[in-house]
Amino acid sequence: MNWFLPSRRSLACAQIEGGLQAWKRHGFFDGDPVASAKAVEHFSAPRLPKAMMDGINPSLLAVIWLVTFISGTRAERDQLLPFANVGLGLLRAATEPDSKLAPWEQNIAQRALVELSAFVDASNINLNLHTGEAQRDAVPIDGSNSMACIIAERSYLDNRYGVGGWHMVSQASIEEAGRFYDKLTIRLTKGGETIIWFDLTASKAKWTDEGNIEALRQFQKASSKVVNENKIDVAKKIVLDCLSALNYSTEQHEFNAYLPTKKTVEDLISHAINENLTPEELALLLIDAGFVDHNASLKKFESIFIAANYPTLGERAKDVAQSARAERLERHDKLLTEIFKRAVEKGTLLVPQYGSVGVAMKNALGTLMEPSTLPEKQKVNSKTPRDRDRAMTELINRMKN
Known part of the structure; x- marks a missing residue:
């Protein structure tokens, strides 16, 4: 077994x-x-x-x-x-x-x-009256608003044909003889098309414009939350894959050390949604922004280490602490470069602001680039971050090699 x-x-x-x-x-x-x-x-x-x-x-x-x-x-x-x-x-x-x-x-x-x-x-109730395959056998749908009815229709089809077992071809709303119907033409994964009728007469009597708008707003809010959670989950998986490719430890505390603060993560997710960035681009922004916080925390640790060990190690305490910080930053820099390569493979026009890649780009341009995560209203340059990134497309192509 x-x-x-x-x-x-x-x-x-x-x-x-x-x-x-x-x-x-x-x-x-x-x-x-x-x-x-x-x-x-x-x-x-x-x-x-x-x-x-x-x-x-x-x-x-x-x-x-x-x-x-x-x-x-x-x-x-x-x-x-x-x-x-x-x-x-x-x-x-x-x-x-x-x-x-x-x-x-x-x-x-x-x-x-x-x-x-x-x-x-043998019973006096026929449970198979509503097959939905003809208008007279329309499946009754009960919903307090139009969005609830749409979800109920999809739920019915999922239960009948299986999730992923059908695909929408067309949908028509029909009002006839005082009744209101939805006529859905669907294509079955196993082959063939079929028509399913839904009777929304009782439901429509309950609908109000305000209720429909509010239900749509709540549905969009819930859908956006799912999209956001999915995008950050995929981005984190990309980071983990890159850590694995570099033979770095992927324990949770090790993974979190490469990310920025929680507030910055939330801002970057919002930015990624608004700009319709790919998960690879979100992963790039996360590790790029994390470079700054990582460097700051390493400097703090370096000061503490030197203060605690200077009485016994003397000047050597500084060398040990600085060497440890340099090694950790080098690991972060390699991770940032690895994620950048994957983002480039997906056709990104974003460029890291930090690490060796960011320095190379700034030197090549001969100017200091503004971080692409700042709101547009804070920028003094007329060019947007995306415009600046597009101007560097040729440089990105060179870095692919």
Whole structure:
């Protein structure tokens, strides 16, 4: 057994939970999906042979649990209908043409289909009324604003076809006979296109312009936060990769020593978002700005070291401290150069202000460049930092070699 992979039992339980969550979002299930999935597992698992559960398709195992639960529990039929519908959905996924079920699994799937279908057909509620594949079968969407409805539609498609299993082709809003619909044409990853209809009539009656605008603002704010976090995470990974390439230690305290202060990091992230910089460019700015703070902290340590060891080492204490600081700055300089090379490979026009690369650029230009992270209103030169960087494109190309 591979201990690093989830067990079939945990996968089966997760699939039941996911199915119930989908039905809860659409208002067809009012229980707790997590607790309900666990209840199905605790009820059904002891009734099945362990050897079978360890060797069967996880989706099919979830179906068997649901069949056992539905046939053995004393819950009301209406309460069990969502479980039956989840079972049918998982059964469809488990028996797709490319599922490669063993013959004995196919037999189990066939028996499960008969039992689940009989249970649903015997009830007075049809859980499959809203397939969305025709206008008359439009999937009802309940949302207090337009953004909530859009998210609900995408969530429905993700649950039905899998995350990444579909792509939007077109979307049309249609008002007809007093009802309001969204008609989505999607392309399935497995091939082919299909149309799904959503009925937003009840939702639209709740919408207000103010509510829609506020929901959009909150959504954009949340999306921006995700983008920001993702960009800084990627930038940090680039720094770690460069440290590894240089055979430097990548322990957390070692990594943080190359970064600037927390406030500077926040400013640089904001600058990177506003200027639409790449993660490589953000990594370059972080390590470039960190060079200044790193040098300042090393000077402070140097003073402390000299003061503490001068009585015993004399002038040699200065030599040792200065040598240690020079070695650390050389390591930082090599890291800055390595990150700059990677940024150049991505076509950057940014240039470090510090380290050997920054000095080389300043000497080549014959003028002192202003740091590219300062707000434009603080600049006295009419050229922006990006304009200055573009003027150095030729010099960057030379440095590639």
